[in-house]
Amino acid sequence: MSDAFITIENLTKRFAPGAAPALDGFSAAIRSGCITGLVGPDGAGKTTLMRLMAGLLLPDQGSITIDEFDSVHGAAGIQRQLGYMPQKFGLYEDLTVIENMRLYAELRGLPPAEQGKTFERLLHFTGLAPFTARRAGALSGGMKQKLGLACSLIRTPRLLLLDEPSVGVDPISRRELWSMARELSGEGICTVWSTAYLDEAERCDAVLLMNQGKLLYQGTPADLTTRVRDRTFLLQNPERGRRAVLAAALQSDGVIDGVIQGSAVRLVLAEGAEPPQPATLQAGNDAVLAPVEPRFEDAFIDILGGGPGGHSPLSELLAPIRSDSAHVVEARGLTKTFGNFTAVNNVDFAIRPGEIFGFLGPNGAGKSTTFKMLCGLLKPSAGSATVAGHDLATAASAARSRIGYMAQKFSLYGNLTVSQNLTFFSRVYGLPLQSRREAVDGMVGIFHLEPYLNTAADALPIGFKQRLALACSVMHNPAVLFLDEPTSGVDPITRREFWTHINAMVERGVTIMITTHFMDEAEYCDRIAVIYQGRVIDTAPPDALKDSVRSEKLTDPCLEDAFIELIRRSEQEQEKAA
């Protein structure tokens, strides 16, 4: 490509002599005036590549040329025209919004005469104008992202590197950030946006698809998607439970990938394979298999060699859970205040046995706080909750023995090995010796942990960390499983595997309560509670949520559209009330 702004040639980078390379013979070209997505699962080498482009790391082999500068000898030249937003934003938390901007303006040598105008423009652009005097540490995640972006744009750069700007950011902020980047690339800036979200990747002008330090694909997302043209189908109106249909479909020949989409099941077929008949999947007479538009994610899974099968051995290990009551988890007027801040405000819901109940909301909406109350880790300020028949106020420890909890942050013992962690948790839950051994061996087999038995948990790849955490939280056969962002930072294949396990557990009668920022995962839920500013603003099945925001302008809303619209409405109501 002769019009390349960035040329990467045969780039290799290793962090330790014996270790697997973070980047392995990587070559690519990146053009100006568009958004190039750096797409891949965690550990693919995205951050390493960003840092190499910013001249912050030395390559072991190969070279990067940006404009006419070499990233090793011309790092200063690159940095003069660079806007760089690292994953941790690079903001000084003790400094206010405007002080942070002023600092970067001085460091980048923006003439004082131009500063006033530039600040005004960027503050308007990012919507931060009302918050100039607020300290960066007191901003929400989404606002920090925008300030980080503003700081990297102080002197309009020619190259803008954004390292996973949407991680941990709610869908609303993600959308706003995206439209800002879109506007900038229109001005001729070369924008590189790294992400693990495939819906984001789909919107990029070009993508570099990477896995384990290697380039898998380079080109437009649309071209990649054509790989799976005429191979994607939607099975609607399955009579039998959609989870069972999905499991059956994934085990039939010719199906390489499948996910649940609300009440329907989406399938991707292998090249040249015949679509399975709804009857063979025992989906019932009303079920219809219809072709649908392929998505980027379908092609991504295809290029990685297909998703995992639909069978989870977990279902054989777990004893079936029977429940006599109509509701396994019930919250009545649940409230939690910290000082004068109300994190959870009068929340009501009831979850039926064997249901997947999703908790969806922006950062800081009160999801994790609610979880911690339901697990008996936080005492509610008001209201009450029962879990598995036990009132948390009076029998918290009895309730706790019936639940499994996977925290948002990795909460196993990092310096214990995988097998030590498993043994420890089996003891903590008081399993008798015989079943302890069975449970540990079972978990090792189900989650493919054999190669890592003697590895310290801290040294595991992220996907295996999450697997281990899930294993530790289910080995005592809980009736209710609380999963707080279990798949954050996990690649799409491993995420599918997680959902195979989750679906299998639900089929055995386990009740699941889950939070996630991935909208495609929310589709797996039976019902979703949308939570915002500590309050539940709507509770409905995914398809009903989508229907509730359908309009002339929005004829085929996705779950993210529904989520954003519901929050917008809630804000409007509040304004009216105020």
Added chain:
Amino acid sequence: MKDGSLRRLRALIFKELLQIMRDPSSILIAFVLPLILLFAFGYALSLDAVGLKVGLVLENTTPPARSFAASLTQSRYFDVTTAQNRRGLEEDLVAGRLAGVVIIPSYFTRRLARPGRTAPIQVLTDATQPNTASFVENYVRGAWQTWLQLRAREQGRVLPVPVRLQPRFWFNSELNSHFFLVPGSVAIVMTLIGAILTALVVAREWERGTMEAMMATPITIRELLAGKLVPYYILGMGSMLLTLFMAVEVFHVPFRGSFPVLCLVATVFLMAALGLGLFISTLARNQFVAAQVALLAAFLPSFLLSGFIFEISSMPWFIQLITRVMAARYFVSSLQTLFLAGDIWAELVPDMLAMLAIATVLFTITALKTVKRLD
């Protein structure tokens, strides 16, 4: 280009000063901790023994025995509990309520009448605290000698004393330990600011990812280092001024040197301390490790090996060798010179040269080790 560099440096310094002012922990270390240290050294910790708690067993109540007992109870060094037999007092000694027990036995008068034999009194001390025990022993011995001489004079005799000592303590005529502890605490505080605070704030920048963002801007390594040096130099000097003021005004420690010379010496020491802090920060990129390293490499040596509390000349030779590469050692010695003696250049210049050498080595290594990259 030159102009841009100055602007960047100014912006970095301004940023750092804002952070210092808004971060309660820097204020705590720079201005509250010195006060706590001064009060601790000024009031709580003292190397002088005054009012030692001792027991006195009077098994003999003749006039000479009573006279010696009175000389003990009247001494300002002792806080005496008197008893007729030793049992209760021995228990107190074992329990640590008393530092020692002095026994005037029933045969006291007999022994006294027959000079030449061993002393007719017994001293028991709690040697689990050897320092205090030897104070008790020495003070009782001193009291005994004085009493004997007084008694001899009363009886019109002169006790033969081979050599008469007339000690005169220069520079600290009252042997007041505050006078050298308080200046020493200046060294502790400046080590905390120069080495530990600096190492911590750099590690914090790594942890929060701001260092990565800084490195992707056009600033140079020299600007980055200077941007840390200048603010913490200012903070260190400010804290030194506060300590000096408190030492002189509240604790009445004499200050016999001159203010500009003190500033000069403190500047040289701060360079060494800041150099150590920045050097540690090149090794440790998280605050926990930085704190550990700084504690071991900067704080403990400045406390234990600087001659601040423990005299260097009484350390084993290899430890003495180690103290020679500790900047705090030279600073404590300079401070004691400045406070208690004055601007004695013959003392100050060698100390300053040593600190300057240490600072130069540390800065050179740091500058060579720091590159504008993450690996």
